[in-house]
Amino acid sequence: xxxxxxxxxxTTNSAVAYLTDNGPEIIPNALGGRLTPSVVGLDExxxxxxxxxxxxFQVVRPDRCTSLFKRLMGSDxxxxxxxxTFTAEDLSGFVLRSxxxxxxxxxxxxxxxxxxxxxxYFNDQQRKATIAAGRIAGLxxxxxxxxxxxxxxxxxxxGADENKIVLVFDLGGGTFDVSVVEQFDGTxxxxxxxxxxxxxxxxxxxxxxxxxxxxxxxxFERAEATLPLVVSRVIQQCERAKxxxxxxxxxxxKVPDAGGDVAAGKEVxxxxxxxxxxxxxxxxxxxLPIRRVLTDARLTRDKINEIILVGGATRIPLVVQRVRDxxxxxxxxxxxxxxxxxxxxxxxxxxxxxxxxxxxxxxxxVSPFTxxxxxxxxxxxxxxxxxxxxIIDRNTVIPVSRVKHYSTMQPNQTTICIxxxxxxxxxxQENLLLGEFDVAGxxxxxxxxxxxxxxxYDLNGVLEVEATIVATKKTVSHIIARHAKGLxxxxxxxxxxxxxxxxxxxxxxxxxxYILTRAERLYKELSADLRRHLGALIDxxxxxxxxxxxxxxxxxxxxxxxxxxxxxxxxxxxxxxxDE
Numbered sequence: 001x002x003x004x005x006x007x008x009x010x011t012t013n014s015a016v017a018y019l020t021d022n023g024p025e026i027i028p029n030a031l032g033g034r035l036t037p038s039v040v041g042l043d044e045x046x047x048x049x050x051x052x053x054x055x056x057f058q059v060v061r062p063d064r065c066t067s068l069f070k071r072l073m074g075s076d077x078x079x080x081x082x083x084x085t086f087t088a089e090d091l092s093g094f095v096l097r098s099x100x101x102x103x104x105x106x107x108x109x110x111x112x113x114x115x116x117x118x119x120x121y122f123n124d125q126q127r128k129a130t131i132a133a134g135r136i137a138g139l140x141x142x143x144x145x146x147x148x149x150x151x152x153x154x155x156x157x158x159g160a161d162e163n164k165i166v167l168v169f170d171l172g173g174g175t176f177d178v179s180v181v182e183q184f185d186g187t188x189x190x191x192x193x194x195x196x197x198x199x200x201x202x203x204x205x206x207x208x209x210x211x212x213x214x215x216x217x218x219x220f221e222r223a224e225a226t227l228p229l230v231v232s233r234v235i236q237q238c239e240r241a242k243x244x245x246x247x248x249x250x251x252x253x254k255v256p257d258a259g260g261d262v263a264a265g266k267e268v269x270x271x272x273x274x275x276x277x278x279x280x281x282x283x284x285x286x287x288l289p290i291r292r293v294l295t296d297a298r299l300t301r302d303k304i305n306e307i308i309l310v311g312g313a314t315r316i317p318l319v320v321q322r323v324r325d326x327x328x329x330x331x332x333x334x335x336x337x338x339x340x341x342x343x344x345x346x347x348x349x350x351x352x353x354x355x356x357x358x359x360x361x362x363x364x365x366v367s368p369f370t371x372x373x374x375x376x377x378x379x380x381x382x383x384x385x386x387x388x389x390x391i392i393d394r395n396t397v398i399p400v401s402r403v404k405h406y407s408t409m410q411p412n413q414t415t416i417c418i419x420x421x422x423x424x425x426x427x428x429q430e431n432l433l434l435g436e437f438d439v440a441g442x443x444x445x446x447x448x449x450x451x452x453x454x455x456x457y458d459l460n461g462v463l464e465v466e467a468t469i470v471a472t473k474k475t476v477s478h479i480i481a482r483h484a485k486g487l488x489x490x491x492x493x494x495x496x497x498x499x500x501x502x503x504x505x506x507x508x509x510x511x512x513x514y515i516l517t518r519a520e521r522l523y524k525e526l527s528a529d530l531r532r533h534l535g536a537l538i539d540x541x542x543x544x545x546x547x548x549x550x551x552x553x554x555x556x557x558x559x560x561x562x563x564x565x566x567x568x569x570x571x572x573x574x575x576x577x578x579d580e
Contacts, residue, residue: 004113004142004353005103006345008150009092009130011070011174012202013312014038015342016099018106019350019357023157024343027106029098030510035338036098038173040091041065042081048502049517050098053510056517060524062232066091071174071198073133074125089129090495093136097499100137114139115349117341119175120146120368121195121289124422124434124463124480136495142352143459147172148179149190149365150344151310154335156181156188157347157361164305165191167293169323169331170341171286172311174200178289180297180304187362192296192395194289194368201242201313204279209238211278212253212268230256245272246315262525276318283322290326296395307331312338367457370394374419374428376409383409388421388428391455403454405470412444416451418467420480437478439467512545512557519560522568530567537563 008015013035016027026034031052041054042064049057058065066079072088079086103111118130127144134141148168163184170177177195181188210220212234224231237253244251249272256265309331313319323331350358372390376383391404416439423431442449450470457463463480523534537560544552
């Protein structure tokens with residue numbers, strides 16, 4: 001049977017897992033790491049870099065690398081690298097293709113099917129963009145799964161016999177989700193979900209970077225535009241500092257000079273107290289989704305039995321303390337918060353594949369948004385349009401099918417336009433238009449001719465709308481297509497062809513390429529004497545790679561790795577460090 005893998009396609013890091021007889025397990029990448037940074041680069045030779053190598057390359061060539069593109073999913077925004085333009089779906093496709101290659105190495109056979117997770121608060125277009133990214137990478141996306149639901153599944157797999165109400169608090173690198181999940185008799189029922197698609201550990205890192213740059217007289221926005229190399233190095237330093245401040249009370253951040261030379265730059269001391277002061281306003285944004293999710297679940301905070309922490313940013317002491325204060329109980333993260341979503345996706349993949357290990361497990365999820373149509377209202381003799389009428393309310397258990405009846409507003413009106421929206425506002429202009437279609441052939445007659453509109457919402461969050469003229473039984477169906485805005489079937493095929501034209505490093509060369517990229521980055525940060533020494537080591541390693549002699553390559557790599565371990569220990573993490 002062909003394996004189905006579970007993928008956590010994260011904002012800062014991604015992971016792939018599979019359900020074994022002993023439970024879900026993470027599949028290691030080419031460097032032996034359990035996480036792959038969600039970073040893509042294009043080097044001077046036109047070769048695509050993904051993961052740890054791209055993350056290192058981003059420090060020295062920020063103009064040729066990009067990250068955080070998950071936040072662009074489902075939009076028209078593009079990214080230009082080395083003169084080539086990419087959509088967020090393209091970039092996510094590169095990451096997914098890398099994870100697919102890791103899985104194929106693990107199984108020693110082709111892998112073409114996957115369950116991919118998304119933030120619970122991803123809208124319809126963002127979910128379809130994720131499906132498109134999977135197809136670009138050569139994967140059939142069997143299921144789109146909400147990230148907090150995946151985390152709950154991973155924990156439910158570990159303790160299926162318990163009955164309790166759990167709040168999943170998922171603060172990752174770029175998104176925040178919160179879900180209330182009820183567990184009973186081997187069933188996981190998601191009762192409500194809420195969140196923000198642009199809130200996470202990266203916001204803390206960039207806030208810290210902005211404060212550090214301001215302390216040396218460089219406003220962040222201006223520095224981003226005029227000194228991108230300085231900003232990229234400071235962000236790297238601040239990511240490390242943020243992690244250190246989870247364990248220590250103070251640390252230093254090195255700010256390079258205008259040329260990017262760290263050795264010639266300045267040092268700024270940052271305390272944990274300062275970081276907490278700076279990020280507290282950002283962290284305050286978690287409270288509205290928490291209130292909403294409890295209200296929708298019809299629960300008070302004291303009814304929550306357990307709080308699960310998910311996402312690397314939940315390692316920050318201030319985050320843990322805020323959750324503790326909000327609920328009056330100790331949150332926990334027994335499973336690795338960076339891996340738990342991928343593990344849950346693997347269990348869901350097992351459910352799709354009807355794996356015997358999860359035969360007794362039942363999982364239900366909810367629609368994170370309200371779905372409905374635009375209607376007009378009569379005010380005396382005046383008709384006003386632009387009002388939103390819900391058909392499926394947010395946090396309705398899915399799959400679901402609901403119907404509502406509407407009527408014509410004019411005598412002899414033979415056509416109506418069904419406009420489909422997603423959102424929570426009573427005015428359609430503040431909601432997201434998903435699509436529209438005409439229903440023609442309504443029999444002439446007085447106003448008030450009946451039209452039934454049915455919404456059917458599936459487990460992937462994909463919507464089908466059906467309108468039936470009651471008098472004639474004529475039905476018009478409209479599927480909100482399973483592709484992202486601007487990515488129809490032809491566009492997806494073109495994206496696949498374009499990806500195949502781009503060069504990528506062979507998987508078995510990934511470690512050597514990562515070591516070289518990291519060494520090149522460190523070279524620019526060292527003093528003159530150490531630079532000369534490292535330069536000689538790089539020359540020797542490159543010569544060994546040219547010779548293609550395995551013994552020489554291994555010997556030179558070991559020497560250069562020893563140097564990196566001594567002088568770059570703080571960044572010794574090819575696995576994709578957690579985003580705190």
